[in-house]
Structures are given as C-alpha cells and as structure tokens.
Amino acid sequence: MKFVYATAPLQEADFVLIGVPDESQNTSPRTSSKRGPETIRKIAYERCVFKRKGRFTSEAVPPKILQKIHDYGDVEKKKLGKVIEVLKGKIPLILGGDHGVTLEAIKQFPDATIIYFDAHPGILPTLQGYYGSVLTEQEISLGTCIQLGVRESEIEEKKITKTCLLSISAEEFFRHDSSWVWEQIKKKVQGQVYISLDLNVFDPAYAPGVSAPVPGGLHMQQVLPLLNRMVGELDVVGMDIVELSPAFDQDYRTAHLATKLLLEMIMHFKKK
Numbered sequence: 001m002k003f004v005y006a007t008a009p010l011q012e013a014d015f016v017l018i019g020v021p022d023e024s025q026n027t028s029p030r031t032s033s034k035r036g037p038e039t040i041r042k043i044a045y046e047r048c049v050f051k052r053k054g055r056f057t058s059e060a061v062p063p064k065i066l067q068k069i070h071d072y073g074d075v076e077k078k079k080l081g082k083v084i085e086v087l088k089g090k091i092p093l094i095l096g097g098d099h100g101v102t103l104e105a106i107k108q109f110p111d112a113t114i115i116y117f118d119a120h121p122g123i124l125p126t127l128q129g130y131y132g133s134v135l136t137e138q139e140i141s142l143g144t145c146i147q148l149g150v151r152e153s154e155i156e157e158k159k160i161t162k163t164c165l166l167s168i169s170a171e172e173f174f175r176h177d178s179s180w181v182w183e184q185i186k187k188k189v190q191g192q193v194y195i196s197l198d199l200n201v202f203d204p205a206y207a208p209g210v211s212a213p214v215p216g217g218l219h220m221q222q223v224l225p226l227l228n229r230m231v232g233e234l235d236v237v238g239m240d241i242v243e244l245s246p247a248f249d250q251d252y253r254t255a256h257l258a259t260k261l262l263l264e265m266i267m268h269f270k271k272k
C-alpha cells in the first residue's frame, strides 16, 4: 500500500517517503519494528480516507495535504544512503525500523544538526553490549546533537550527554512549557537540521507500541508544537520516525500518534 497522499511522481515531489523495515539493531525482546512502515501507511489510509455517498474520498479530512509527496516504497537499510543521495534536495521522510536506521540516514547530512527525541541518549563510544544505543561518537559529532525527552541514561551516557550541543530531559519538559523548550533550541541551531523521532519519547500510556518503553514520558501537546515550529522555521533537510513496534501496540494507539505527527509535519514544512 502506498502512503495516502503520495500521488506525485518522484521528479515532481517535495517529500519522499521511504520505509526501512529493518530491526537488525534492536536489542530489546520487544520486536516487530520492521512492520513500522506498513503499519503507518495502513493507518494513514484509515485516518484520511472515508466513504461518503458511496465513494471513497479524502476530501472530508481537514486540513487537506497539498504538498507533493512520493512514496518510494521500502528499501534495505544498506541502500538508504544511496536513495537519499539521488533525491537531491527533496526531503526524505523515513519510516523505521529501529533507531539504527537514523545512523544510515544522517551520514548523508554531515553538516546538519541532529535533533532527536528519545527516552534514551543513545550515544556511546561503542555499540558493544548496550541497550538500544545507535548513535556512536565515532560516527557523529556530538557537538552537533540535540537530545530531547531523555529520562533513562546509562552511566557512560550521562557523561557523554554533557558534550551535546543541548540536552533537555523529560523532567525539564514538564517543568517548562514548549515555548521555553523552543527558545533553547533556537539559540543553538544554525543551518541544516535533521530530525529523528523515536516514539519512545512519549509516555507508554500514549505510545505503548515501542521496543523500549520508559515511564514518565512526554505527551502529544509537548511534542507536536515543537515539531511544527522546527519544520516551519528551521532548515529541516530530512527526518525519520522510528521504533514503532506494532506487536506491542494497543488498538494502533502508537501508530495513530506516529501517523498524525507525520501528517502534521508535512503540512507545516517551510516552503522552499
């Protein structure tokens, strides 16, 4: 199934949806994130297409998406870099898969600030023996990383977090409002931005369908206004939504959240 609003041919598209059904770096017993892309496509269709007077329509769904989207389908993780390379300025919207997908994507944006929403810092000098960590010091410059919503760090990660450009914990999100968070981010960011949204940044009450849930997480109204401002005001060159694990979801709650965020972000993207 193609993404519901993906009607543009590749050449004409502003956004290119790419599924990466890969969970080879998942270290949790809660598997199934490889079904993330197909699940988001299915839920996007359910959210946006209704039967009216005997015919199917997406007209009735406010607000309608007018941006030109192409659905590239699913690709192997090792081919993701090549696919992004040929897009030449079109914005890739990448659906994971586990958070390891991000590492492949950001190699294509060496100058971008990486803003990632995650319950875990996920930054370590090595991938050896750690739980769910995907960004390693060797591969990215920590000075260009902003982590948001963290609430569970390993000892080594705590030290490394200090070298990030900015880190705002889940606790700080609850102490301040989203405008405060936005001001902190805006002060630090210059130039291109890549956004990675690990769905475990949300509280398991809202997003149970993830591989590594952590209580004490964020809710939609803390994240959505921020994402909308980021894509509306910063030079966002790519983004991903990762870690949707449909086998652990409840009534597609997490999938609806992910899909709603994706549709909202597309609508709010700054016009190039």
Ligand SMILES: [Mn+2]
Residues within 6 Å of the ligand: 099, 118, 119, 120, 122, 132, 198, 243
């Ligand atoms: Mn993660």
